Amino acid sequence: MQELIARATALQPLLREHASKIDSDRRVPDEVIDALTRSELMRLSIPKRYGGLGTDMRTMLEVSAAVAEGDGSTAWLVTLVNVCNWLTSLFPEQAQQEVFADPDARVTGVLTPSSTAVKVDGGWRVTGRWYYNSGSWHSTWAALGVPLTSDSGEVVDQGLVLVPRADLDIEDTWFVTGMRGTASNCLIAEDVFVPAHRVLSVPAAIAGDYPAEHTDEPLTRSAFVPVLALVLTGPQIGLGRAALKYVIEKAGKKAITYTFYETQAESTAFQLQIAEAANKIDTAYLHAVRAATDIDAWAQTGEYPALLQRARVRADTGVAVQSTLVALQILLDAHGAASFAEVSPLQRIWRDANTAGRHAVAVPQIGFEVYGKALLGVDNQITPLI
Numbered sequence: 001m002q003e004l005i006a007r008a009t010a011l012q013p014l015l016r017e018h019a020s021k022i023d024s025d026r027r028v029p030d031e032v033i034d035a036l037t038r039s040e041l042m043r044l045s046i047p048k049r050y051g052g053l054g055t056d057m058r059t060m061l062e063v064s065a066a067v068a069e070g071d072g073s074t075a076w077l078v079t080l081v082n083v084c085n086w087l088t089s090l091f092p093e094q095a096q097q098e099v100f101a102d103p104d105a106r107v108t109g110v111l112t113p114s115s116t117a118v119k120v121d122g123g124w125r126v127t128g129r130w131y132y133n134s135g136s137w138h139s140t141w142a143a144l145g146v147p148l149t150s151d152s153g154e155v156v157d158q159g160l161v162l163v164p165r166a167d168l169d170i171e172d173t174w175f176v177t178g179m180r181g182t183a184s185n186c187l188i189a190e191d192v193f194v195p196a197h198r199v200l201s202v203p204a205a206i207a208g209d210y211p212a213e214h215t216d217e218p219l220t221r222s223a224f225v226p227v228l229a230l231v232l233t234g235p236q237i238g239l240g241r242a243a244l245k246y247v248i249e250k251a252g253k254k255a256i257t258y259t260f261y262e263t264q265a266e267s268t269a270f271q272l273q274i275a276e277a278a279n280k281i282d283t284a285y286l287h288a289v290r291a292a293t294d295i296d297a298w299a300q301t302g303e304y305p306a307l308l309q310r311a312r313v314r315a316d317t318g319v320a321v322q323s324t325l326v327a328l329q330i331l332l333d334a335h336g337a338a339s340f341a342e343v344s345p346l347q348r349i350w351r352d353a354n355t356a357g358r359h360a361v362a363v364p365q366i367g368f369e370v371y372g373k374a375l376l377g378v379d380n381q382i383t384p385l386i
């Protein structure tokens with residue numbers, strides 16, 4: 001793990017150099033993609049039998065955080081490719097062979113079943129539009145939510161299907177304030193055939209029932225929703241760290257306007273703000289690490305976690321996101337109005353974190369309600385994604 005974190009850290013100067021252009025161009029440039037590829041940072045979850053690194057949840061978390069210290073959009077892309085490559089490792093072997101025949105496979109995906117499917121011999125014909133597909137420009141395959149139908153046309157299951165990127169169109173729809181470089185555009189399928197071996201049942205996966213034949217690597221035994229939720233905290237934590245470092249670095253040179261303080265570092269109030277922000281970022285990290293450690297331990301033993309355990313991961317995800325966003329608000333307040341200068345990385349960090357922190361699976365209040373209901377034994381949960 002430490003070697004991979006070091007590789008991610010070594011890329012930070014390159015990422016900072018390109019961060020402003022990534023934001024304005026709304027995509028990660030090929031030079032950065034090539035550097036990530038050489039560093040193998042988008043192969044963390046590809047099984048070792050296909051030449052991947054086959055790491056674990058903790059490693060994915062740490063690497064994403066390290067990349068985010070250089071650039072948020074790039075970290076989000078790395079995170080989503082790694083988790084979608086992991087999703088692919090849960091499919092039947094025939095599907096994995098097709099995807100991972102490319103040693104640099106980059107799967108992206110959207111779980112929402114915003115499509116239609118018609119049952120045919122050997123599989124389904126799928127038509128649909130999937131918004132917010134992060135990393136769309138750099139994807140080689142896509143994992144997409146589909147309502148699975150019977151021969152009579154009745155919806156009988158919710159599926160996740162693997163489709164070659166070449167079979168899909170892209171509509172450039174990602175015009176947003178933060179995480180602009182993630183290229184979270186709309187993928188479009190028009191009557192695309194998906195064979196049955198490239199279909200996974202989402203409800204079964206939520207319960208820990210995966211169709212993969214090879215489960216010798218622990219990561220392929222990891223809990224479905226806990227992984228999908230927790231990975232989103234890595235970029236948040238890295239963005240928080242980047243902001244903290246920047247504000248501290250400037251504190252010894254920046255005065256507090258209309259006071260007698262020649263530097264911010266001299267101010268007791270500023271010192272308290274820095275300490276509070278640092279503690280919030282530590283809180284985010286410690287909750288995320290606890291959850292990652294649990295996920296990896298369950299995978300090692302082959303134990304699929306109970307509902308209460310999985311619900312706590314949703315809550316840990318919420319704590320990590322919420323704590324980071326609070327820390328960023330404190331840091332921008334402490335640094336002052338200069339935070340919002342276009343040349344300041346703080347405004348981009350703030351935009352990126354506040355956009356990513358609204359991802360539907362990472363919203364703190366949803367995670368807290370899920371956990372609270374589980375703690376109290378309330379049966380009517382608000383989501384199947386636990």
